[in-house]
Amino acid sequence: MSKQFKYKLSYLFLLGLSVLATDVAYAAEPLISLKDMVEKTITSNPEVQARYHKFLEAGYEQDTVRGGFLPKADLVSTYRKQEELVKNTSNTQIPRMNNELVLRQMIFDGFATSNEVKRLGHASRVRYFELQSAMQSTSLEFVRAYLDTLRYQELIQYAKDNYVIHKQLFDRIQERVNAGVARKVDLEQASGRLALAEANLLTETTNLHDVTARLQRLYGELPPATLEVPTLFHADLEPSSEAALKVAYRQNPDLLSTIEDIQAKKNEIKTNESRYYPQLNLQARKNLGTSSDGRYSNSAADLLELTMNFNLFNGFSDKNSISTAAQKLNGAHDQRDKACIDTRQLVTVAYNDVKQLTEQRVYRTKHKTSIENAREAYRKQYDIGQRTLLDLLDSENEYFQAKRSLTNTEYDLQLAHARTYAGQGELLNKIGAQRGNLPEYAREEYLDNENVCQALAPVQIQIDKAALVADAKPLANIYPSMAKPVTPIATPVVAPAAAQACNVQTITDRVNDWASSWRQKDADRYFRFYADKFAPEAPLDRATWEKQRRQRLSTNGKIGLKIEDLQVSCDGDVGKATFKQGYTLTTFKVKKVADTSCEVCNMQRTPTIAYQDNANKELQFQNESSDWKIIRELVK
Secondary structure (H helix, E strand, O other): OOOHHHHHHHHHHHHHHHHHHHHHHHHHHHOHHHHHHHHHHHHHHHHHHHHHHHHHHHHHHHHHHHHOOOEEEEEEEOOOOOOOOOOOOOOOOOOOEEEEEEEEEEEEEEOOHHHHHHHHHHHHHHHHHHHHHHHHHHHHHHHHHHHHHHHHHHHHHHHHHHHHHHHHHHHHHHHHHHHHOOOOHHHHHHHHHHHHHHHHHHHHHHHHHHHHHHHHEEEEEEOOOOOOOOOOOOOOOOOOHHHHHHHHHHOHHHHHHHHHHHHHHHHHHHHHHHOOOOOEEEEEEEEEEEEEHHOHHHHHEEEEEEEEEOOOOOHHHHHHHHHHHHHHHHHHHHHHHHHHHHHHHHHHHHHHHHHHHHHHHHHHHHHHHHHHHHHHHHHHHHHHHOOHHHHHHHHHHHHHHHHHHHHHHHHHHHHHHHHHHHHHHHHHHHOOOOOOOOOOOOOHHHHHHHOOOOOOOOOOOOOOOOHHHHHHOOOOOOOOOOOOOOEEEEEEEOOOOOOOOOOOOHHHHHHHHHHHHHHOOOOOHHOOOOOOOOOOOOOOOHHHHHHHHHHHHOOOOOEEEEEEEEEOOOOOOOEEEEEEEEEEEEEEEEEEOOOOOOOOOEEEEEEEEEEEEEEEEEEEEEEEOOEEEEEEEEOO
């Protein structure tokens, strides 16, 4: 055995030990799960921490105001020197030096303290839901960076493979050019494609560097070298975007925080109204000692007193403070409506992305497989001279792009699931992560009563490809576009839906939704429940009936619609619902409830029933455009 061969064996042996040691080191490194990383993020991220301390601050602020229910004790020391205009007789001289223990207890303050405690309780819940929103948004941002890190790690490997292949092809062509069996222009072509492969590799490494920095900002430290590939985002979603919206409207923290803010503003109005009431306070003074010249003075006696303070005029400040709080309440309602709109956009867009990317992944997979087969065939054909170098380079580039597109689609699909869950307030639950030391609040009734969000989502566009091809122009080179042009206002081509059988539960839900749109005075939604062929009872025509209904829905006041004894039956593709309908229109008037000089404090807003009606009604439904709509409305 030669000496050089021994050196080679030694080198290979040491190299094998090095690789083995590296593999053992990676195997010994524990794999940190996505759940653990998310929990660390929502516990230590500065933005989330700031929201957490705001929540704690709100709780202490409520406890501070709650102290108004408890007595207050003060030690008061006084020293006085007063001119003696009258000689002291019968020990009436006021003590020059005195120490007193003063106890005060609020008896009645017009419910100001109790309403302020309630207001700050709702304000604390506002901060709680803002904290939940911060955790959801930070978790979504972290998941986005986490998935992008995995994405670019995979894309870098594709770029490396692409570079190696182009470098090998370049070297091979260079050898053939030097041997005189290939043209120099082929070498220029291969050189250009090699430069493109190097640029792609540099781009992917830069992207990985940037997303790692983004992940480090959220996580607080550099992520581990090996990341867990998440699979939880492939869970089933709700069957429709409307169903997904209903989940979001029940638990989206941004929406719930605005509803809690509405309750806080209502209590603020009540707190300001307390200034119209008298205030009663009980006070006790205990003398702890007096000077010698006032030892027996009447002024040194202990004292117990009940005081009442009733403000008669305060420069209209009290009235204006109530008006200010009322405008804050109006603003809180506007913020609630904005949260409804924002949540609807976030959830519907993310939900549509899930559906579209799920279908797109099938096509991307098929494209990658087909290009991979064609690439292998091109290589063999190039070796025997049936394909040009340009064909070979094009197939390599298209295969590289096909792999990139498929990978991006798969990670975009997972991110679309995460965005949908975040919009629903469910992302942390789906991951299984949670933050400790947070209370669990019971769901209050006002969270549903103040929720006026409508689960109406845009219709997802479905293209009838068979009809598109059948209606296309004849294949010819003179046509730049095969499909016939469409106007911007054209509706998407939808295949006619087959007639659906009537379902009792479906008709029941439609009746309840119809009644809900009437109560909420949503005219556009209300008229969508009626079929195109609907005709009202004589003597009204469709235009007159619609004008009459719009006037009723636009009337000032609160509409009450009560449905009793609802009975639903089905006959083929026709559904019938009969029920007793109670309709009321309540308006509000400001009345003077007492005859005193205080005009403001004796005005009260009282409800008045402006109109009331009871009737037996029958609604007949038929399926139209994949939806059950009213074709007849009878009043018996």
